[in-house]
Amino acid sequence: MTTTKREKMRMVRVAMPEQQPSERRWNFDEVNLGLSEALAVAEAQRCLFCANPPCVAGCPVNISIDAFIARVAEGDFSGAAAIIKSDNSLPAICGRVCPQEEQCEGSCVLANKQKPIAIGYLERFVADWERNRGETAPPQIAAPTGKRVAVVGSGPAGLACATDLARAGHQVTVFEALHSPGGVLVYGIPEFRLPKAIVAAEIDGLRDLGVTFETNAVIGLIDTLDDLLDTEGFDAVFVGVGAGLPRFMGIPGENLVGVYSANEFLTRVNLMKAYAPGADTPVFDLYQKRVAVFGGGNTAMDSVRTALRLGAAWAGIVYRRSEEEMPARIEEVHHARDEGVDIVTLTAPLAFTGDEQGSLTSMRLQKMALGEPDDSGRRRPVPIEGSEYEVPVDVVVVAIGNQPNPLLMKTSPDLTHTRWGTVVVDPETGRTAKRGVFAGGDIVTGGATVILAMGAGRRAAAAIDDYLSTGEWWDGTTQTR
C-alpha cells in the first residue's frame, strides 16, 4: 500500500492514550500509557520520509529518525530498535522526557503545516517493545583492553559514557554519591513521568555489560580525582556529577518550616518513596493543603503535580514571566493543567511569613509586567508597583533551578571552572584541563536536558577511548603506563 504525500498530509497525528486526569491526580502511575502496535504503525506511516530530513538535525544526537520510522511503518520494530540504539543508549527514557517540541518534532517539516510526527512517542514505543519482549540481542563487546575508567556520577551523562566505554572493552566503575544509581532520573523525575523500573532496566543492562556500580561513594571526599588516577589505578576519569545545588530566592522567610527546595521535595518523594505507605522518610502531609511552586521548568511541573498527587487541595505554579516563556515541556504543562494545577503567571514572591512555631502560613506576591528582552532573549519581568498581595499557603517548593555542586571541584583545584561553577571542557571531546579527566552533562552546561547529557557522555567516551589507545593528551604529551 502506498500512500501519496497529499493523503499523508490529511492524516491526523496520533493521540497518546493516557490515564484520565481525574484518576491520575490521585496516583503515581505513569500518565502516558504508550502507543499500541497499530497506533505506532499508523503514526509512522504518516512520515514523509524526507530526502534531507530536518528532524535528524533537530535531534541533539542525530538519531536516524526517518530510517527508524520507516521500520516501524513496516512493522519491523526490532530493526527500528537497532537503528535508534546505535545513536541513543537510553531511548525509553528520551522518548519520554525529551523536549521534542524544541528538538526533533520542532524541526519536522510537518510541524508548521500539520502536526509533527510523534517521534518521541514512536521512540518510546520501540524501546518499550524491545524491553517488554525481554530478549535483546547480546551486546557486542570488544576484546578487553585492560584499561580501567572511573565514571563519577550515574546520571544520563555517566550512564551513556559507561555504556560506550564498556562496549569498547574497557573496564568501567561508576561511582555514585547516593545509595542508588540514576541521577536525576531516579531522584528528580517522578514515577508518573518516568517509571523507575525503566531506569533500573537500563542500569541492569549496564551491569550485563560488565560495568560495576559503587554507590555511597562521594568522590571528592572518599577519593579525590587524583586518588582515582594515582592510587586506585584508573587510566581515565569521566566526571558527570550534574548540577545538583539548589538555588533559593534569597527572600525573607525562605528557611521557614514548609519551604522546600524542589530537590529536597522530589528526593523525599521519589528516591525515598515518601509517597508510598510504609516509607520511612516523611514529606509534609499535603492532604487538603495549599502548595505553591515557584518556577516554570520541568522541575516546577514535576513538583506541583507531585503535590497534587499527595492530596493538595490547591497546587499552583507561580511564575514571574508569561506561559510562553516557561521552559517546561509543553506536554507537561498541558498535563498539569488537565490535572487541575493552577498556573499563575507574571507573579513573583516577595516574602514568606510563618507562625510562632516557625511554620509557613502565607506568602507575599507581586504582579509583574514584561519589559525588554534580557540576555536570554526572553522578555524581562518588571515588578508592578502597588500590586503586592498576601495569600495563605501551607507548603512552598522553590524550583528556580540548580547550579553545579561545588563539592568535587573543591578538591580538584586543577580543573578549571567558570564563574557559574561549571567545568570548562573542550566541547568536542569533553577533555578538561586535567590530564586523563573528561567531563560532560549538567556539570559542564549547567541544568540542561537528558539527551544533551547523554550526547556529552558519548562524545567523551569516544575521546576517552582514543586517549586510552594513544596516550596522547591535548597538550601534545604522550603518557604510557
Added chain:
Amino acid sequence: MTEIVATELLAPGITSYVLAAPKIARRARPGQFVILRATGDGERIPITIADTDPDAGTIRIIVQAIGKTTTVMAGLGAGGHLSDVAGPLGMPSDIRLVGTAVTIGGGVGTAIAFPVTRALKAACNEVIAIVGGRSREYVILEDELATAADEVYPCTDDGSYGYPGFVTGKLQELIDQGRHLDFVLAVGPVPMMRAVAEVTRPHGIETVVSLNPIMVDGTGMCGGCRVEVGGTTRFACVDGPEFDAHLVDFALLERRNRAYRWWENWRMRELTDAGERQ
C-alpha cells in the same frame, strides 16, 4: 552492605558499633560523619564517625536510639549489616593550636566531641573535657576521654555523679575560677549548645558547635539541612557541621528539627505496636 563487626551498650539506649568500612577508616578526619541506611527501604540518617582504625579497616559510631531507624539499629548485633554507609561527609574540624581548649559533650554528643578532643590534644593543646548526662549511667566515654584530655569533668543533671548540674554550670565554674580558656567546642542537644554559647559570649571565648539539622543526602544537593549563621544561609552537611556558636540561629534550628515530629512519633508507635504484637 556494611558489616557490623562489634557492638557495645554504653548507656541505656546508647550503642557503640564497630563497622567494617576500610576506605572511610582511612579517609575520615575528626568532625566528619557518615549517612547510613539501616535497611534497604530505610531513611538516610547522619551519624558522626566517633573513631577510626585504619589498620583494622573499621570505624566506630555511637548511636542513641530515639526514633525508628536508630531503634531498628539497636536490635542489630555483631555480624549484622547496615544497608548503606556513605562518608566521610562534611568539613573536618578545624584543629589547630589554640592554647587551652574545652570540649563539651552532652549525652550522645560526647561521641561527636570525642574525636575532636583527641585531635586537639594531638595538636599540643591543653584540653579539658566536660561530659554531661542525665544521671551517672548516661555519662559515656569517660575512660576514653581520660586518655585523650588533660582533665575530664563528668556532670549529671540529677547530681548522681561528678559535678551536680548542667555542663554549662561546670563551664561557668571554670571561667569563674579564672581559668584562661581559648576555645570551646560544644556538642549536644540544641538547648545545651545555645546555653554554652551564652556562657562564653560575654568572655569572647571562641566557641564552635556541631549542628544536627535534619539531613537527606548529605552532599549539598537538597538544602534540607540549611541553618542560619550570622544571617547567612549555610548547608550544614557541606559547609559544616561545625559553626561559630555565637552566630548560629538556634531557634531556627530547633524549629526546623521539629518539622516532622508528628511523623516520627507515629512511626515509633507503629514500631512499638509491631513489637507488642509479636
